[in-house]
Amino acid sequence: xxxxxxxxxxxxxxxxxxxxxxxxxxxxxxxxxxxxxxxxxxxxxxxxxxxxxxxxxxxxxxxxxxxxxxxxxxxxxxxxxxxxxxxxxxxxxxxxxxxxxxxxxxxxxxxxxxxxxxxxxxxxxxxxxxxxxxxxxxxxxxxxxxxxxxxxxxxxxxxxxxxxxxxxxxxxxxxxxxxxxxxxxxxxxxxxxxxxxxxxxxxxxxxxxxxxxxxxxxxxxxxxxxxxxxxxxxxxxxxxxxxxxxxx
Amino acid sequence: xxxxxxxxxxxxxxxxxxxxxxxxxxxxxxxxxxxxxxxxxxxxxxxxxxxxxxxxxxxxxxxxxxxxxxxxxxxxxxxxxxxxxxxxxxxxxxxxxxxxxxxxxxxxxxxxxxxxxxxxxxxxxxxxxxxxxxxxxxxxxxxxxxxxxxxxxxxxxxxxxxxxxxxxxxxxxxxxxxxxxxxxxxxxxxxxxxxxxxxxxxxxxxxxxxxxxxxxxxxxxxxxxxxxxxxxxxxxxxxxxxxxxxxxxxxxxxxxxxxxxxxxxxxxxxxxxxxxxxxxxxxxxxxxxxxxxxxxxxxxxxxxxxxxxxxxxxxxxxx
Numbered sequence: 001x002x003x004x005x006x007x008x009x010x011x012x013x014x015x016x017x018x019x020x021x022x023x024x025x026x027x028x029x030x031x032x033x034x035x036x037x038x039x040x041x042x043x044x045x046x047x048x049x050x051x052x053x054x055x056x057x058x059x060x061x062x063x064x065x066x067x068x069x070x071x072x073x074x075x076x077x078x079x080x081x082x083x084x085x086x087x088x089x090x091x092x093x094x095x096x097x098x099x100x101x102x103x104x105x106x107x108x109x110x111x112x113x114x115x116x117x118x119x120x121x122x123x124x125x126x127x128x129x130x131x132x133x134x135x136x137x138x139x140x141x142x143x144x145x146x147x148x149x150x151x152x153x154x155x156x157x158x159x160x161x162x163x164x165x166x167x168x169x170x171x172x173x174x175x176x177x178x179x180x181x182x183x184x185x186x187x188x189x190x191x192x193x194x195x196x197x198x199x200x201x202x203x204x205x206x207x208x209x210x211x212x213x214x215x216x217x218x219x220x221x222x223x224x225x226x227x228x229x230x231x232x233x234x235x236x237x238x239x240x241x242x243x244x245x246x247x248x
Numbered sequence: 249x250x251x252x253x254x255x256x257x258x259x260x261x262x263x264x265x266x267x268x269x270x271x272x273x274x275x276x277x278x279x280x281x282x283x284x285x286x287x288x289x290x291x292x293x294x295x296x297x298x299x300x301x302x303x304x305x306x307x308x309x310x311x312x313x314x315x316x317x318x319x320x321x322x323x324x325x326x327x328x329x330x331x332x333x334x335x336x337x338x339x340x341x342x343x344x345x346x347x348x349x350x351x352x353x354x355x356x357x358x359x360x361x362x363x364x365x366x367x368x369x370x371x372x373x374x375x376x377x378x379x380x381x382x383x384x385x386x387x388x389x390x391x392x393x394x395x396x397x398x399x400x401x402x403x404x405x406x407x408x409x410x411x412x413x414x415x416x417x418x419x420x421x422x423x424x425x426x427x428x429x430x431x432x433x434x435x436x437x438x439x440x441x442x443x444x445x446x447x448x449x450x451x452x453x454x455x456x457x458x459x460x461x462x463x464x465x466x467x468x469x470x471x472x473x474x475x476x477x478x479x480x481x482x483x484x485x486x487x488x489x490x491x492x493x494x495x496x497x498x499x500x501x502x503x504x505x506x507x508x509x510x511x512x513x514x515x516x517x518x519x520x521x522x523x524x525x526x527x528x529x530x531x532x533x534x535x536x537x538x539x540x541x542x543x544x545x546x547x548x549x550x551x552x553x554x555x556x557x558x559x560x561x562x563x564x565x566x567x
Contacts, residue, residue, distance in 0.1 A: 013495050013515045017384040037496045093359065096350075118495055120380050120387070123362050127318075127350025136427040137318060139347040142489065156490060157316075157433070158343045159441025166428040173347075176496055181483045211359030215375065215388040220521070226528075226538050231547030234559045237527070240543055242563070245525045247447070247504040248471065 001055040001146065001168075004106060005043045006099055006113035006125065007074055008036035009067035013118060019217045026119070026217070035070055038114025042174035044183055045144060046112055047078045053146070056080055058106065062089045062098045068200065075195035076187030082198065087205035090214070092120070096128030097208035103133050108169070110151075115140050115173040126173035135169040142177025250285040251277040252334035253302070254325050256342060257291035264407075264444065265340040267300045271408035272400045273338040274301025275367040280336070286414070287328040289313050289321065298414035300407065306331075306419035313423065315430045316344050322351040324421040329356055329395070331419070336374075337397045342443060349399055358395035365404040365522075382495045383521035401522065402443060403501045442493065445474035448502040448523070450493060452478040454509020454530060454549060458486035463553045464508065470560045476500065478510045494519035509549045512537025529553065 011017070011031045018027040035043065049055035059074040060083040061067045071082040085098045103111055111130075116123035130137030136151075138144075142161065143154035146168070153164045156177065172178075187195070229237040241248045253273035255266035266288075273284045283303040288294050290313060294305040306328050313320050325348070329337055337352065339345040341363060353360040363378045365386070373390040376398060380387040391398075442448060449468040451461060461475075468475045475491060482492035493500045495515035505523035509530060510516060517540045520526065528541040529552050538544045545552055 011381075013518075017381045019385070091359075092350075093353070118382055121363055121382060122360075123346050124350040124353065124360055127347070128354050131351045131354030137347075137351065138428060139318070140343055152431075155347075156343065157435065158443035159439065159490075160433065160435030161490065162433040162435075163431045164428050165431050176492070177489050181479075209392075211353075211391065211393045212361060213390045213392060215390050217380070218377075218386040218388070220384075220386070223540065224542075226541045226544045228538075228544050228546065231545050231552045231555070234545070234552070234556050237543060237545065237556070238559055238563050241504065241525070241527070245504070245542065247525045248560075248563075 001049065001053060001110060002106065002108045003046045003049060003055050003057045003110045003112065004103055004108040005039065005046050005057060005059045005074070005079065006111065007039050007043070007059050007061045007070060008114065008117040009033050009061055009063055009070040010036045010117050010119045013037065017219070023217045033070060035074060036114050036117045038116060038118070038175050040184060041176050041178040042112035042114060042172065043074055043077060043079065044185060045174065045178040047185070048179070049146065050078065058083060060085065060099060060102055062087060062095045064088055071200060072195050073187060075198045075200070076191040077185050078191065080198065082200040083203055084200065085203050085205050091210045091212045092122040092124040093128060093211040094208040096125045096132060098205055099125065100129050100132035101206045102203070103129060110146065110168060111135070111171040112174050113172065115175045126171050130171035133169070135171050136166040137171045137173070138164055138166065139173035141172045141174050144172060144178060250283045250304070250332045250334055251280065251336045251338060252325070252329050252332055253284060253286045253338040254345065255286045255288050255291070255297060256340060256344065257288060260290060260292040262291060262296060263342070265342055265402055267407050268402070268405055269338050269340045269400050270297055270300035270302050272367065272398070272405045274408065274410065276336055276338065276398070277301070279368060279371050285328070285332050285334065287325055287419070289324060294416050295414055298412045299409055301410045301412060302414040303412070305414050305416045307416050308419050308421060310423065312426065315433070317426045317428060317430070318348045318351055319428065320423045320426050322348045322355060323423055325352055326355045327421040328419060335395050337395070339397065339399050341399055341402045345399065349397060353397050356395045356397070357393060358397045359391035359393040360397040360399065361389045361391055362399040363401045364398050365401045367405070379522060382518040383499070384518050401501060403503065404522070440472065440474040442474045442476055442491070442498050442500060445502055447471045447473035447504045447506070448476050448500050449473045449506045449508070450476035450478065450510060451481065451508050452510030453480045461487070463557065467506070467553055467557050470557055470564065478516055507537055507541070508553060510537060511535040512540055
């Protein structure tokens with residue numbers, strides 16, 4: 001089984017979010033970049049398929065050279081090879097088109113991407129890849145088993161979960177649950193050394209139009225101070241929620 | 249040229265988000281000087297949609313679509329959009345709508361903006377405001393394609409009632425091989441889901457153990473709220489993953505979010521930031537959550553929560 005894991009290079013979850021160039025660009029100054037958490041759960045699940053079922057795992061990112069440390073980390077975690085499509089990611093559709101091209105050329109059976117990146121939160125790349133290559137698609141996937149050509153997946157739905165059966169080729173929009181937080185791997189020294197020897201192929205992009213344009217960013221207005229209520233005067237809290245906030 | 253809106257239903261009954269997306273579609277249609285057509289799949293009583301600005305309902309009754317299937321539902325919505333020559337399609341941010349949206353976008357060669365929180369600020373270019381960086385920022389996005397898909401963030405636009413009548417028309421889309429089959433659904437039917445809830449009561453590690461969740465559940469039940477939890481709580485296995493809210497968990501956009509024993513890590517606050525009113529109950533007055541909350545109680549959850557439950561019961565009894 002050939003697996004392609006799509007890796008988004010995103011600011012660490014603790015990052016302060018600021019913008020520059022007249023609020024049109026994300027300010028990367030002082031920001032630590034990591035593998036998108038939703039992608040990392042998928043990558044870790046892919047490692048399981050590699051170790052238990054002999055799968056071959058390639059990771060891919062659409063981005064400039066600055067994303068290569070993130071791909072090297074994925075190699076250090078255990079991926080067999082990496083691909084970087086050499087273009088700046090500017091909208092979900094154009095990224096999906098680049099990735100669909102990689103999938104078609106590489107003949108991958110299973111594509112695992114995170115349900116969304118934690119920066120732009122578009123939530124569209126995995127589904128668009130599936131649409132573009134006409135593969136089966138499971139979003140919000142929290143469990144995945146593959147046996148031959150058949151797959152059993154569990155999808156989180158609003159208020160519960162459902163079990164789905166489908167077949168390869170398959171695209172997954174993954175999230176926590178594919179593996180547990182405690183299953184995530186920190187690369188060890190051997191992994192880091194081996195990652196240096198593994199292939200990181202740079203591909204030039206195919207033609208892809210942007211369907212959306214990011215015009216500007218805004219930050220939420222600063223919040224007023226909290227109103228403290230004494231634990232001995234909870235009637236006041238109820239009064240505030242009822243008469244002032246009007247939420248109960 | 250009608251604006252098309254996908255109005256979701258469950259067991260034949262429209263979900264609240266259906267009325268919200270219909271209200272949104274009406275606002276867009278007014279800007280464009282056109283009408284609103286809804287597509288309803290296996291829903292009863294479609295005339296209700298007239299109260300939220302829908303002019304016409306395409307009523308789909310289909311056995312293969314009895315249970316949600318992203319590909320099948322995409323085909324139905326795509327064919328409805330083609331039939332109506334719709335240039336704007338409005339959907340919600342439910343798990344199902346987010347599942348089908350990218351498939352629909354590819355099918356219609358449409359640009360898709362998700363998590364949109366306001367009516368378009370302009371229709372040429374078609375420009376919307378959406379949340380990004382997990383609610384730490386907003387992004388103004390222009391959709392450049394001829395056909396546009398807008399995913400409206402739940403509980404952001406609200407319901408706008410109109411007096412109107414929605415005419416109904418039977419619509420029979422062609423559904424091909426679905427590719428993905430639902431084997432079983434595991435859903436607690438008598439509980440409010442986090443996505444649909446107006447009030448969410450959430451517990452953190454301050455509650456000390458899963459055995460103490462009884463009071464969280466009781467508070468939620470008094471308020472008709474959904475229950476949620478912080479990431480450490482779900483990582484420790486005290487509560488199911490489905491309850492984890494935050495950056496890598498579920499987003500919460502409730503009217504009222506009550507955090508109990510949650511210190512308020514930046515990732516947690518990001519995930520719940522879209523909620524309108526936030527209340528924190530925590531022993532530690534220095535907990536970061538107090539900076540993000542509207543109302544706070546510095547006190548021990550084990551005394552405050554039971555007392556609050558009693559007071560709320562009395563309050564509810566008077567209502």
